Amino acid sequence: xxxxxxxxxxxTAGVSVIAGxxxxxxxxxxxxxxxxxxxxxxxxxxxRSLQETHAEAIEQACQEDAVRFLETQTVLTSQNExxxxxxxxxxxxxxxxxxQNDAYDERILKLSEQxxxxxxxxxxxxxxxxxxxxxxxxxxxxxxxQLDLSRSLVQQKIDEVRSLASTDGHDMSDxxxxxxxxxxxxxxxxxxxxxxxxxxxxxxxxxxxxxxxEFTDFADMPHMIWTFLQLVDDGLYDGTSLQxxxxxxxxxxxxxxxxxxxxxxxxxxxxQYATAGYGSEPLWFEELSPVAPCRENTFGxxxxxxxxxxxxxxxxxxGRFACPGKIVSGADILQQLRQTGQPIIIESVRILHKDGLKxxxxxxxx
Numbered sequence: 001x002x003x004x005x006x007x008x009x010x011x012t013a014g015v016s017v018i019a020g021x022x023x024x025x026x027x028x029x030x031x032x033x034x035x036x037x038x039x040x041x042x043x044x045x046x047x048r049s050l051q052e053t054h055a056e057a058i059e060q061a062c063q064e065d066a067v068r069f070l071e072t073q074t075v076l077t078s079q080n081e082x083x084x085x086x087x088x089x090x091x092x093x094x095x096x097x098x099x100q101n102d103a104y105d106e107r108i109l110k111l112s113e114q115x116x117x118x119x120x121x122x123x124x125x126x127x128x129x130x131x132x133x134x135x136x137x138x139x140x141x142x143x144x145x146q147l148d149l150s151r152s153l154v155q156q157k158i159d160e161v162r163s164l165a166s167t168d169g170h171d172m173s174d175x176x177x178x179x180x181x182x183x184x185x186x187x188x189x190x191x192x193x194x195x196x197x198x199x200x201x202x203x204x205x206x207x208x209x210x211x212x213x214e215f216t217d218f219a220d221m222p223h224m225i226w227t228f229l230q231l232v233d234d235g236l237y238d239g240t241s242l243q244x245x246x247x248x249x250x251x252x253x254x255x256x257x258x259x260x261x262x263x264x265x266x267x268x269x270x271x272q273y274a275t276a277g278y279g280s281e282p283l284w285f286e287e288l289s290p291v292a293p294c295r296e297n298t299f300g301x302x303x304x305x306x307x308x309x310x311x312x313x314x315x316x317x318x319g320r321f322a323c324p325g326k327i328v329s330g331a332d333i334l335q336q337l338r339q340t341g342q343p344i345i346i347e348s349v350r351i352l353h354k355d356g357l358k359x360x361x362x363x364x365x366x
Contacts, residue, residue, distance in 0.1 A: 201351055236258075244341055281305060282306050289324065
């Protein structure tokens with residue numbers, strides 16, 4: 001057993017330890033409480049700061065949303081007004097279209113009635129149309145017979161003229177009188193058809209250039225001029241060509257014959273010559289005139305035609321050539337043909353006139 005003093009000593013030591021531990025626990029508790037209070041204070045401050053920041057963010061976001069909302073509302077309001085305006089316009093157009101449709105329906109109804117009426121009239125007039133067609137066919141056949149008869153008479157007249165031209169002695173006086181009658185008749189026909197001279201012509205070439213000639217007086221050569229103008233009016237020079245040549249009387253540009261055209265046009269022109277009764281030489285007789293010599297910048301026909309003649313130099317004597325026309329413009333084209341030596345196609349030849357062409361008299365009316 002322990003002694004009393006030892007027990008007292010142990011008891012005192014235990015009490016001291018317990019008291020020290022109690023003091024330690026109190027100090028630790030106080031420090032923990034102080035630490036927790038500080039942390040709680042910091043936590044509260046952090047929460048308040050976050051709440052303030054959150055409130056500011058919410059307020060700013062609300063303000064921005066409000067601005068965007070107002071802007072969007074303004075745009076939508078403007079678009080709504082435009083759409084409403086377009087809707088009103090569309091309604092007006094729809095109303096007009098409806099009115100037009102009603103008018104179209106009425107018109108279609110009227111047209112349908114007219115079509116039915118015309119169909120009835122057409123059905124009733126079919127017999128009349130057939131009768132008119134038969135009469136027209138009979139008239140066409142009659143005209144063809146008259147044309148054949150006229151051609152035969154023309155050929156007979158040509159043969160008579162050529163026969164008279166081959167006679168001599170007193171028979172030549174008949175030829176001269178016949179030629180004089182033809183000359184007077186052709187002069188009158190020219191004036192009746194085109195009015196008083198001058199008569200101008202324009203040759204349009206393949207390269208779009210043009211050559212203009214003019215007959216100032218036809219007192220000595222009305223038959224040649226009248227016949228040539230008929231050839232032009234019938235389009236018998238269209239599609240032919242001009243070419244530079246050295247003739248036996250000097251350099252010249254000639255052409256205009258059917259054989260100077262392409263093969264297809266050549267055949268067509270030959271048929272037209274035959275149908276019109278011109279033959280290979282359209283003139284019935286040649287006309288020569290001392291007042292219409294062939295000089296540079298003049299124009300005429302070779303022999304009895306239809307060959308065109310543009311002398312590049314003057315001919316010393318008339319011979320078989322006389323040139324009653326003169327070149328008004330385009331003489332440089334002839335020089336170009338002389339330089340190149342290449343033929344050029346005549347696209348068309350037309351008569352230039354002031355008041356329009358009157359009805360032309362028949363070619364063989366004497």
